[in-house]
Amino acid sequence: MARKRFDDSNCSVARALNQVGDWWSLLIVLHAMYGTRRFVDFQQELGIAKNILCDRLARLVDNGVLKRVEVGEHGSRFEYRLTEKGRDLFPVVIALRQWGDKWNPSPDEAPLDLRDRVTGQSIQPVQVQNAEGEPVTVRDVFVSKEPMPGSKKDSA
Amino acid sequence: MARKRFDDSNCSVARALNQVGDWWSLLIVLHAMYGTRRFVDFQQELGIAKNILCDRLARLVDNGVLKRVEVGEHGSRFEYRLTEKGRDLFPVVIALRQWGDKWNPSPDEAPLDLRDRVTGQSIQPVQVQNAEGEPVTVRDVFVSKEPMPGSKKDSA
DNA sequence: TTAATCTGGTTTTAATATGCAACTCTATTA
DNA sequence: TAATAGAGTTGCATATTAAAACCAGATTAA
Numbered sequence: 001m002a003r004k005r006f007d008d009s010n011c012s013v014a015r016a017l018n019q020v021g022d023w024w025s026l027l028i029v030l031h032a033m034y035g036t037r038r039f040v041d042f043q044q045e046l047g048i049a050k051n052i053l054c055d056r057l058a059r060l061v062d063n064g065v066l067k068r069v070e071v072g073e074h075g076s077r078f079e080y081r082l083t084e085k086g087r088d089l090f091p092v093v094i095a096l097r098q099w100g101d102k103w104n105p106s107p108d109e110a111p112l113d114l115r116d117r118v119t120g121q122s123i124q125p126v127q128v129q130n131a132e133g134e135p136v137t138v139r140d141v142f143v144s145k146e147p148m149p150g151s152k153k154d155s156a
Numbered sequence: 157m158a159r160k161r162f163d164d165s166n167c168s169v170a171r172a173l174n175q176v177g178d179w180w181s182l183l184i185v186l187h188a189m190y191g192t193r194r195f196v197d198f199q200q201e202l203g204i205a206k207n208i209l210c211d212r213l214a215r216l217v218d219n220g221v222l223k224r225v226e227v228g229e230h231g232s233r234f235e236y237r238l239t240e241k242g243r244d245l246f247p248v249v250i251a252l253r254q255w256g257d258k259w260n261p262s263p264d265e266a267p268l269d270l271r272d273r274v275t276g277q278s279i280q281p282v283q284v285q286n287a288e289g290e291p292v293t294v295r296d297v298f299v300s301k302e303p304m305p306g307s308k309k310d311s312a
Numbered sequence: 313t314t315a316a317t318c319t320g321g322t323t324t325t326a327a328t329a330t331g332c333a334a335c336t337c338t339a340t341t342a
Numbered sequence: 343t344a345a346t347a348g349a350g351t352t353g354c355a356t357a358t359t360a361a362a363a364c365c366a367g368a369t370t371a372a
Contacts (some may be wrong), residue, residue: 012256033294090294091282095247100168113300121287126247131277138189138246144269157331
């Protein structure tokens with residue numbers, strides 16, 4: 001049977017997964033962040049079948065994560081570039097990468113090191129922070145359904 | 157043909173997606189973070205088919221994201237609880253949720269508000285930070301393959 | 313103590329999705 | 343003009359998914 005879709009779920013995680021929650025999409029976004037733009041480059045770097053790549057690129061373009069740009073110099077050549085929405089997946093991808101590095105380290109290779117372009121220093125682990133900037137875990141938070149009118153101290 | 161697997165990819169994102177990169181796994185983890193532990197509760201909250209839920213729970217247990225705990229009071233009842241590895245997906249899930257809230261807001265519902273249990277304040281957006289704690293985007297970083305011997309200033 | 317129910321699963325079946333290879337079409341290059 | 347590259351599309355065999363039926367051990371209900 002068909003895969004279930006979550007477009008109209010009222011859970012934003014479900015809706016997000018609907019757009020980038022399959023095996024390939026986030027990898028495509030990742031490579032786009034690393035600089036890949038061309039169909040053939042995605043195909044070779046990822047080892048993905050061309051029809052699947054077509055489908056995923058089209059879906060990502062439909063969802064506004066990528067945009068398809070005609071690089072017209074020579075005719076019908078295209079580039080797929082991240083939109084702001086796509087670039088905004090950066091924390092997701094990095095959090096996932098750090099989780100993978102921590103819990104499923106590659107046996108033979110050192111993890112890639114991401115560094116600040118100006119300082120050359122490694123970036124920090126992505127963490128969830130409270131209003132004071134202190135890291136919090138899942139145990140430190142609760143879910144409030146209220147739209148947060150004025151940030152009360154009590155639990156409402 | 158079979159889905160392609162990334163167990164032995166030297167990309168940690170690919171390996172991470174191999175464990176939690178399907179449509180359901182992260183949603184299961186999300187609900188586990190919200191407190192769900194029982195098979196039937198997952199099934200009803202997610203609207204997932206039982207065979208798929210079985211498969212995903214087993215895979216998450218195999219991968220060390222969940223652990224299966226026998227709650228023996230009455231016999232064969234089980235709970236699925238997050239391990240530390242599973243809880244460590246918190247930044248990933250939250251980043252994804254915030255991305256979804258920002259770019260695919262629910263037409264009718266206000267996004268859930270996550271708050272610090274002690275202060276009652278909303279948590280901050282997840283962001284990637286450089287060594288100084290300043291937020292960086294994908295454009296502010298570069299990838300270094302070196303294992304970072306002494307944090308040189310030049311691009312190596 | 314027999315029947316109904318809950319829980320956590322497995323099996324069956326049909327619909328989809330995936331991966332591969334082959335093919336198309338346009339534009340460049342030899 | 344032929345060959346090649348980029349970006350797809352199509353056909354087919356196989357895997358995966360979803361829904362629903364079925365199963366088996368415990369619990370409750372009568």
